[in-house]
Amino acid sequence: MPGTERWLVTSSRHTAYSGMLPGWLAGHYRASDLLIDLGPLAEKAGAKLVVADVVGLDAARQTLSLSSGEEIGFDLLSLATGGETDISSLAALGDSLLSVRPVGAFMERWSNFLDRNALASTISIAVAGGGAAGVELALGAEVAIRRLFRNARISLVAPEDGFLSGHAPQVRKRALAELARRGIAVHFAQAVGAEGGLLLSNGDFLPIDCVIAATGSRPPRWLAGSGLACNEAGLVAVGADLRSISHGSIFAAGDIIDRVDRSLERSGVHAVKAGPVLAANLRAALSGARRSQYQPRSRTLYLLATGDKRAIVSWGRFVAVGHWAWRIKDWIDRYFVSRYTNPARNGQ
Ligand SMILES: Cc1cc2nc3c(=O)[nH]c(=O)nc-3n(C[C@H](O)[C@H](O)[C@H](O)COP(=O)(O)OP(=O)(O)OC[C@H]3O[C@@H](n4cnc5c(N)ncnc54)[C@H](O)[C@@H]3O)c2cc1C
Structure with a gap:
């Protein structure tokens, strides 16, 4: 104007x-x-x-x-x-805690974590947070660490009522089946960070090398005043x-x-x-x-990536999983980014 x-x-x-x-x-x-x-x-x-x-x-x-x-x-x-990832209960993990936001910083820290542990044969990772992001990150991380480490353990920790809340029961069922099929241990509990791992509200202790925090977002602090x-x-x-x-x-x-x-x-x-x-x-x-x-x-159309080039698709009551759903997601996502990176597509 x-x-x-x-x-x-x-x-x-x-x-x-x-x-x-x-x-x-x-x-x-x-x-x-x-x-x-x-x-x-x-x-x-x-x-x-x-x-x-x-x-x-x-x-x-x-x-x-x-x-x-x-x-x-x-x-x-x-x-x-946007919001900040709420990591208040996990802060005691120190350097082993990787907050998913800001996304750019997370990518750098995850790459550094893999480099630092390149010679290890055993690795244990947990994702804290049972929203769509937590589920997708657990499934994506599983593919990465099984490729890189001989003994890889991966867990997803979330309170049961926070597991894909807002999604249809069929989506939750499919996601749980997928996590189980891939050997990802799901712990329905609140997690608190402790030295060397996560202390769960059911009394269990999970020894962990790295925790990815996808614990939902909270408003930025500067907004308060x-x-x-x-x-x-x-x-x-x-x-x-x-x-x-x-x-x-x-x-x-x-x-x-x-x-x-x-x-x-x-x-x-x-x-x-x-x-x-x-x-x-x-x-x-x-x-x-x-x-x-x-x-x-x-x-709303939701497409949850399962990490192995498949996706769970949900549209109202329709829920399905398959490679074809990943191909749709991949096309939509690449097209979305290209609108902002390719001058021909954003009309420059
Ligand atoms: C792993 C993951 C996967 C997701 N997948 C999906 C999905 O498939 N579909 C879906 O609908 N949602 C998905 N979400 C949720 C989605 O990312 C958020 O809902 C969405 O990004 C919110 O958009 P936003 O613009 O509010 O904030 P953001 O996308 O977080 O953007 C905020 C921007 O503001 C900048 N910024 C932040 N703080 C400041 C500051 N103090 N000063 C200046 N700049 C600042 C940041 O650098 C960033 O560029 C996913 C989230 C995660 C973490």
Whole structure:
């Protein structure tokens, strides 16, 4: 829009597409296949790219504080920084703990872990977290470590009510069958990090070389002092138009929000699909036009990668598993990334 200046503030210049992370772990993708360079995208949008962490927001003063020490004032803010992985109960694991977020840092630390243990013959890995990400990461890691180590043990630890909650019972059944078939031990328990392993709420102790934390996301800490209206969990409270209910100049989407008008699970599908609505409403806020609403479709297509080039597909009540489902997922994911990395596809 004429007469506007735009900034894109982001922790790193490259953003990794989480949907392809389990496939990368299993060795089906190179790191470059899932990385999106934000430089050309910012340039195309006429935005100045600022590579820094937001460490503070003052909603009333309309300023952002950055890790570089800079302060940026704004008339309009679009918040889409996602959440942080909640690792509070696992912190005692120290260097053996690999948090899945930020995804780029996780990829680096996993590669370092494998390099450090290249000469070991026995390895024991656990994934903490029973959401879709935890299940996919356990299945992807299983492929990787069985290829590299003679004796590989892998476990998935999650409270039973947190295992693929929100997914159809058939999806849970298929996922459990797949985990069992691949020799992945599933422990339905709460896990607490301890030196050398995980202490489970059923009293068991799992000796572990590395724990991948996919324990769900919590709101970033810097949000707490922002003055923005948040829900009990600390997520930004927005309406269907993705505008903060307390500060009209602030919009938000993705894992950082809580919708006041309906419940909406935190998933990449909603983060991505809300994008065009968010963009339209930022323009509407400047022009005074009517704002649009983000209304998700009643059914969402989910494709859970099983690490061995198959996937579990669910669409409403339809649930199936197969190589064909992986081929669909692979095509969708590669196409998604190429829209942001291939100038011919994003209309440059
Ligand atoms: C392994 C894994 C697999 C997944 N697979 C799927 C899937 O197949 N389908 C699906 O629907 N969902 C999936 N999800 C969930 C999905 O990744 C999230 O719901 C989605 O990424 C949320 O999008 P977002 O834009 O809110 O945040 P993010 O994707 O986390 O993006 C946040 C961006 O903001 C930047 N940022 C963060 N903090 C700051 C800060 N303080 N300052 C500046 N920049 C910051 C980050 O660098 C990042 O670029 C998966 C998640 C994981 C972990």
